[in-house]
Amino acid sequence: MLEQRIQQQFFDSADAKYAAAEVLTRPVCDAAQILLNCITSGGKVLACGNGGSAGDAQHFAAELVGRFERERPGLPAISLATDTSILTAVGNDYGYQQVFSKQVQALGQPGDVLLAISTSGNSGNVIAAIEAAHEKDMAVIALTGKGGGRIGAMLSDRDMHICVPHERTARIQEVHLLVIHCLCDAIDVSLLGED
Ligand SMILES: O=C(CO)[C@@H](O)[C@H](O)[C@H](O)[C@H](O)COP(=O)(O)O
Numbered sequence: 531m532l533e534q535r536i537q538q539q540f541f542d543s544a545d546a547k548y549a550a551a552e553v554l555t556r557p558v559c560d561a562a563q564i565l566l567n568c569i570t571s572g573g574k575v576l577a578c579g580n581g582g583s584a585g586d587a588q589h590f591a592a593e594l595v596g597r598f599e600r601e602r603p604g605l606p607a608i609s610l611a612t613d614t615s616i617l618t619a620v621g622n623d624y625g626y627q628q629v630f631s632k633q634v635q636a637l638g639q640p641g642d643v644l645l646a647i648s649t650s651g652n653s654g655n656v657i658a659a660i661e662a663a664h665e666k667d668m669a670v671i672a673l674t675g676k677g678g679g680r681i682g683a684m685l686s687d688r689d690m691h692i693c694v695p696h697e698r699t700a701r702i703q704e705v706h707l708l709v710i711h712c713l714c715d716a717i718d719v720s721l722l723g724e725d
């Protein structure tokens with residue numbers, strides 16, 4: 531019984547990825563181009579999200595600063611979900627809503643990119659970070675699901691929306707991680723050539 535349930539989750543995850551491949555290939559390709567333009571022009575990537583998406587933001591920054599699958603110089607990316615002193619100080623003094631936007635205001639420069647990750651598209655602190663990025667003249671790449679929520683409605687023409695066509699947080703997160711790896715691979719292929 532439990533084995534069957536577990537096997538079904540593997541199948542559901544694979545199905546979610548097949549469905550996403552149908553609609554997300556083009557937006558992921560466009561998002562990779564935004565990241566490349568940013569990095570090759572001297573910009574940096576700021577990444578944020580809550581819970582599992584905080585882990586994704588950190589995971590993405592580690593693959594850019596360290597490496598993905600091939601050797602290359604480190605690339606500039608910062609997870610805004612990682613510094614517990616900043617998160618607790620800003621959360622305590624200003625409110626949880628501002629834990630990411632304060633960092634975007636402090637670190638963001640025109641030409642930088644914000645990678646905003648929210649499975650519901652409705653997390654208030656991610657929304658505030660996007661508003662701060664727009665004020666800084668930064669493009670936004672939003673990874674969402676469940677129709678995109680409020681984030682989907684607030685993106686501008688220069689932003690990129692990668693909305694996983696699924697309603698379940700876990701499945702959306704699994705596709706988000708695949709998207710992050712696709713972005714890392716596209717950056718490496720563009721900078722280093724085919725392997
Ligand atoms: O990882 C999970 C659930 O799989 C949770 O930690 C989840 O990320 C948290 O509930 C988040 O607060 C959800 O936020 P969001 O994806 O809706 O922006």
Ligand SMILES: [Zn+2]
Nearest residue numbers: 582699700703
């Ligand atoms: Zn999770």
